[in-house]
Amino acid sequence: MGLAAALLAMAGPAPAQAPVAPFRVQGDGIAQPLAGLAGDVARGRRITADRQVGTCLLCHAGPFPEERFQGTIGPDLAGVGTRLTAAQIRLRVVDPRRLAPETIMPAYHSIAGRTRVGAAWRDRPILDAQQVEDVVAFLATLRDPS
Template sequence: MPKHGSRPSPAKSSGDVLAIAAASLLLVASAPIGAQEMRFFEIVDDGIPEPLTGTRGDPARGRAIVVDRQKGLCLLCHSGPFPEQRFQGNLAPDLSGVGARWSEGQLRLRIVDSRRINPATIMPPYHSIDGLVRVGKTWQGKPVLSAEQVEDVVAFLTTLTEAP
């Protein structure tokens, strides 16, 4: 079973490269200084079945991260059941019903490093530092979200079971 490690090359088309670059710049600008160190994980099939922290996250904190335009930046690309949030994205799937579409482990892998599922994805890795380029010196070697924050987001996303 693969362990956290090397990455496939990112997308090759110029449109994908530009989208990845734009998303990466935004994430680097919002990455927390002093974020907790990386937690290793084990991928089983198409998911990470065990929580990165050994415990489940808090859905309320996870929702706050998802809608926070400085921390998670999820709504830059995704839309979802967030009526109070204006200007939701349309580049990625709607988050409504995501908890019914994917298991907790599948959601966790998509948050940790979606490139493991789709090497051409524009979704940035939130808890992986492998294969990243043009990362600001202050943020090198640090994940965008801590393991605890990943678990909070996963806990929230599992509550989204209603389709749009």
Template sequence: MKSIRSGIARGAALAAGLAFLSVPALANEFVKYEVTDGEIAKSLTGQAGDPEAGKAAMINRRGGNCLACHEVSALSDQPFHGEVGPSLDGAGSRWSEGELRLIVANSKAVFEDTIMPAFHRTEGLNRVAEKFQGKTILSAQEVEDVVAYLMTLKDE
């Protein structure tokens, strides 16, 4: 019963757009970036992302956990695709690499009312546990990897 209540509390926190940060994997240092014309044009690390590592980060339930909210047909072998966020099919055709980088790093900069967490942001968050303050959900390289994977999701 306790795990059901815990799951409900987490769901309520996510629905309220709160940063529910209790995952040990959240220990990444913030890397500053510049937003210009609605995108982060430059890599956060100076290196290209690895699409396979990005796929792994997206399906990691203790990391990116993108499938909790989004459906991705290319990941149909994974269970429990969400319906809260839009399908990510064709994301690489809908947005540029820099736009996707900003959406992953700080989705509220693009979609003001979204409940999607900012995966690479440390300020302006709500209810962050003290041990996670100043840390990001995804590392700068993981952001690059997720973006690289999203860029492979093109409309046919």
């Protein structure tokens, strides 16, 4: 599948609440769940694996045997819940550029400084607060077998 087809038409319903939830960075993480929401692991897995919603597998590989096409740009997500705390994962999904300004990984819960955003995606982050919490909850379950 090509890039445009892969990335086009994510088009979930526009979030009703303020598009970007406030958050506080402590150390290299965000300890508090966004908007006090609880994440759902199963939903988080679907979002992470879906190339129109999470788009994560464009760049990452992970434990998704059903997904034939996975990326090699970022680290393999397998075992990420062992390497990182939920707070650390949250910051890396919300705004990884706070840790590595040059990183290619997009800030999934930010609209700051965006240019030329297509009309269908304007003024909203790639993932809303609930989706971020779902993804964080799921990634935290990806433990290295030990």
